[in-house]
Amino acid sequence: ELKVEQNPLFLSMQEGKNYTIYCNYSTTSDRLYWYRQDPGKSLESLFVLLSNGAVKQEGRLMASLDTKARLSTLHITAAVHDLSATYFCAGDPWASGSRLTFGEGTQLTVNP
Amino acid sequence: KAGVTQTPRYLIKTRGQQVTLSCSPISGHRSVSWYQQTPGQGLQFLFEYFSETQRNKGNFPGRFSGRQFSNSRSEMNVSTLELGDSALYLCASSLMTGLNYEQYFGPGTRLTVT
Numbered sequence: 001e002l003k004v005e006q007n008p009l010f011l012s013m014q015e016g017k018n019y020t021i022y023c024n025y026s027t028t029s030d031r032l033y034w035y036r037q038d039p040g041k042s043l044e045s046l047f048v049l050l051s052n053g054a055v056k057q058e059g060r061l062m063a064s065l066d067t068k069a070r071l072s073t074l075h076i077t078a079a080v081h082d083l084s085a086t087y088f089c090a091g092d093p094w095a096s097g098s099r100l101t102f103g104e105g106t107q108l109t110v111n112p
Numbered sequence: 113k114a115g116v117t118q119t120p121r122y123l124i125k126t127r128g129q130q131v132t133l134s135c136s137p138i139s140g141h142r143s144v145s146w147y148q149q150t151p152g153q154g155l156q157f158l159f160e161y162f163s164e165t166q167r168n169k170g171n172f173p174g175r176f177s178g179r180q181f182s183n184s185r186s187e188m189n190v191s192t193l194e195l196g197d198s199a200l201y202l203c204a205s206s207l208m209t210g211l212n213y214e215q216y217f218g219p220g221t222r223l224t225v226t
Contacts, residue, residue: 043217097213098145098206099168102155
């Protein structure tokens with residue numbers, strides 16, 4: 001059974017700083033997903049990483065996948081307040097695209 | 113293109129009652145998955161329907177059931193509600209073709225059981 005662990009679970013950072021959220025998973029997962037959730041809202045898809053070494057970037061966020069280490073990272077560059085949200089990674093152990101196993105989430109607060 | 117829609121958005125029920133939640137996927141998407149989100153257990157997969165057939169099921173009791181209609185709309189039902197069923201229920205749809213395995217989530221239905 002796939003287990004997905006994120007760290008840190010809570011992250012408070014200053015605007016303009018860089019930081020990385022880590023996502024470790026326990027067994028094979030063909031794909032790795034990153035989502036953002038604002039308070040009281042649904043999940044917004046950020047990245048889908050399909051293969052080892054995959055790197056995707058959107059604005060101040062960059063995600064990467066190392067399937068051999070079973071590790072994905074979400075790097076935040078020069079954080080701004082608008083990035084404050086909870087970030088989830090999710091694995092897809094059945095390669096189904098429809099049955100995801102989520103991590104606990106990282107609650108990010110960016111302070112002015 | 114319209115996104116995933118869920119109705120109702122908010123619901124308050126009493127223990128022992130049953131509830132039905134509805135999800136309309138993005139046009140053309142044939143896969144619909146349901147997730148439960150609670151502060152204690154996080155996001156957990158309930159089940160997935162594809163072409164009117166349940167294809168995957170998570171570790172939830174039989175009180176949780178669902179179905180999918182020919183137009184891909186899906187419903188989930190929870191019978192004999194318990195306090196612990198209070199949660200945000202999220203529906204997600206997928207195109208499921210080629211390399212496109214992205215799931216698009218609806219706004220959710222917040223269920224409160226009293």
